Structure formats: structure tokens, C-alpha cells
Amino acid sequence: MNSTTLNIAKFGGTSVADFAAMQNCAKIVASNPATRVVVVSASAGVTNYLVDLANNELTTEQINNTIASIEKIEFAILEKLNDNAATQLELQSLLSELSELAHNTKNLQTDEGKDALLCMGERMSSLLFTEVLKQEGCAALNFDARRVIKTDSQFGQGTPDIEQIADHAKQLMAPALAEQVLVTQGFIGSDSNNKTTTLGRGGSDYTAALLAEALNAQTCEIWTDVIGVYTTDPRITNKARPLPELSFDEAAEMATFGAKVLHPATMVPALRKNIRVFVGSSREPEKGGTWIAKDCSQEPYYRAITRRKDQVMVTVKTPSMLYASGFLSHVFGILAKHQISVDLVTTSEISVSLTIDNPPNSVRKKINQQIIKDLREICEVVVEEGFDLVTVVGNNMHSEAGVSSRIFQALNAHNLRMICYGANPHNMSFLVKEDTSNQVVTDLHSELFE
DSSP, rough: OOOOEEEEEOTTTTTTSSSSHHHHHHHHHHTTTTEEEEEEEHHHHHHHHHHHHSOOOHHHHHHHHHHHHHHHHHHHHHTSSSSHHHHHHHHHHHHHHHHHHHHOOOOOSSSSHHHHHHHHHHHHHHHHHHOOOOOOOOEEEEEOOOGGGGBOOTTTTOOBBBHHHHHHHHHHHHHGGGTTTTEEEEEEETTOOOOOEETTTTTHHHHHHHHHHHTOOOOEEEEEESOBBSSSTTTTTTTBBBBBBEEEHHHHHHTTTTTTTTTTTTHHHHHHHHEEEEEEESOGGOOOOOEESSSOOOOOSSOEEEEEEEEEEEEEGGGTTTTTSHHHHHHHHHHTTTTOOOOOOEEOSSEEEEEEOOOOHHHHHHHHHHHHHTTTTTSSSEEEEEEEEEEEOOOSSSTTTTTHHHHHTTTTSSOOSSEEEESSTTTEEEEEETHHHHHHHHHHHHHOOO
């Protein structure tokens, strides 16, 4: 296989939600001879059930009912497959493993145990999609991503080892690409002890980009349920429209600040190897989508508006900060210890306010609680919840008179809890109350794009 013709295709949860959806995806794969690696997410709904099993204290009956709901999704796909006896045995084995993990509630108190459970959706999805591809006439093999996606042992948010991934991909995947399509799992990997790790929720995009980098692919396709990347979330305003192109910088900003179509880390491997990324709808592939590349034909001041929910603002305060050095290093040292990144930061003489993600039922929420405990040992801490982060993404936003004034004009009627502007030329961000963020996005979109 000539690497210059290699394409990696990733299909999200809604794209592999049922047999008909998987057939659509299989046709997309079959129509492009360059597609030799397919990365799949868990079928829509399955991950939510697994998260429930992993994070909530459930009775035995509730556990069994949740597993039954997962089985219903998987068997609805299995039943549509021709000659499915062998596949049924493999699926039953995976479901038995899932059941054993789910009932081992003591093990689920560890992040390692949670990852072992959370990976099951992708493992079942890749098994079934491999068989759907075969029915479409494609030679296909179900490949365990954990053999290649090597990470550290930070369960719940594993950090990929780029060199190991490249070595394993060239040894274990590349030789097979000429003969068959490899179907593998997004989101999951393994550490040096071959224990299952995960890349964080939504990490299937990241998996695809990492494999594209490791295999020197020319393109990486992200297939989802929307026609590309939109000017904003079309669920917020029906005036949102798909974008034909984005730069890597713009896409990285959008992903970081809440665009659900892309995982925030996806752009990093693509940028390192200058791999063009396509985002399109598996339901309507004929409608095209958004191409993301290093350079765009146009670089407007305003490209899109994003929103990231479930934000918490932490304000740390101490009189000893006045005219003193070192306090900020202590604060960020605590954040670094827990491997937490900060989005917005503002400072005054004796206080610092910053925002961090606080998604419910997540490993990060538990980490945040420990961070606040550690911070309180060195200073006064005030925690405010119930915020969303709204960001305008564009280009050269700080270099032209009037660019920021249009944004503030649209926000004239809204209360802004925090503003971050000027750190780079690609974004301006605002922290707003969660019950107003829909209207904030709508008003910005009306002013900037309509």
C-alpha cells in the first residue's frame, strides 16, 4: 500500500448506531479504495449505559437491566448479518466479559476497572462492523487497537506514546493493508503492562488521527451525523451553516472550546504530519463536508462560535500575593500535578480566577475535587459552578479596528462573568451562566454571520 494514497476513516456512535447505519458506512468505505483502516466508536447509546455502570452505585437488578439494554442494541445488528453463528459466539463472549466486569463493583471503584468496562462498546462495535463490511464485499479484519495505541498508565485519560504507536503500527498494521481493511476501536489503548486505558470521552477521533500519523496517511476522514463543521451548533440556531474549509489552527480552537464534531486532540497529529482531515455525514455523504488543512483560501475574522458546557470557575485569593512572586507557580504546580489544563485566566493584585472543565459523572470531576482541596492548603478558594464557555473563533482578531466591537455589540444585553482576549489571534472567549448561553450564541451568530 502506497502511503500517499492511504486514508483513515472514523465513524462515530450515531454512524454505527444500527445495521442500516453501519451499511451506509460500509458503502462509504467500499467506495474509496484508499480507505484501508476504519476506526469505530461504540454504537449510539452504548457508551452512556457503560458510563452508568462504571460510575453509579446500582443494584444487581439495575446492572442486569442495563446490560440487557446493551445486548438489545448489539443483537439488533447481529440479527441482520448473514451466516452470523461465529460472530454471535464472539459477541456473546464480549457480553459475558462485560457482565463480569459490571458485577465486580469493587473493581469499578478504580479508574483501571472503569477503563476495562468502558472499552466494551467499541470492541463490540468493531466486531459487528467488520462483518457488515464483509457483506459489502470488502476483505476486512477486526483488529485490536490496544496492540498499537500505547499510552501511559493514567487510566481515564491516557497519554499516547507517539513513538511506540508508530513502531507498532508499522509492524502490526502496515503489512496487512494491501490485502484487507483493518477495522479497529477508537478511544481505547493499553499501557506497558497491557492493561486497557482510554483516551477520554470522544477519543475515537484522536485514535484515527494517531493512526493516520503513524501510518503516514494522506487523509483522515471523520464521519458523523452532521454535514461537516458548522458556524455554530445547529441545535442552538437553525441559521447555522456548514463550513467548506477550516485551518488547523481554527479547527484546534473550535475543538478545544467545545465543537462536538471534533475531539480537541485530533488536530495535533494531523498538524505534525500535515494530514488533511475531512468531516462529513455518513447519512448524506453526497453532500460533502468540511476540509481541514494547514492553509485555507480565505481566513475571515469570524469563522465560528463554539460553546463548552459544564464549566467551573475557581478563584484563589491570598494577601501574600501582593507584590510577591511564586504564588502563581504554586497554583499552577497543583494543577500540573493533576494534569489539568486551564482555559481562561484573569488576575488582580491578590487573586486569580481560572476556569476548568467539570463534566458530570467523569474522572475529571473527581480530580477537580482533589485540586480544590490542595489549593485550600495554600490560599482561600471560591468555587462557582453553572457556567458555559462561549468562544468566537476566527483569524487576526486583534489586528483590525472594529473586530472586537462587533462582538461586544452583540453581547450588550448579557452579563459576562469572565472575558479572555488577546492570548492568540484566533479566539475571544466569554464565561456566561449556563441558562443564558443559548441566547448568547444566537445573538453572536446573528451579528457575525447573518
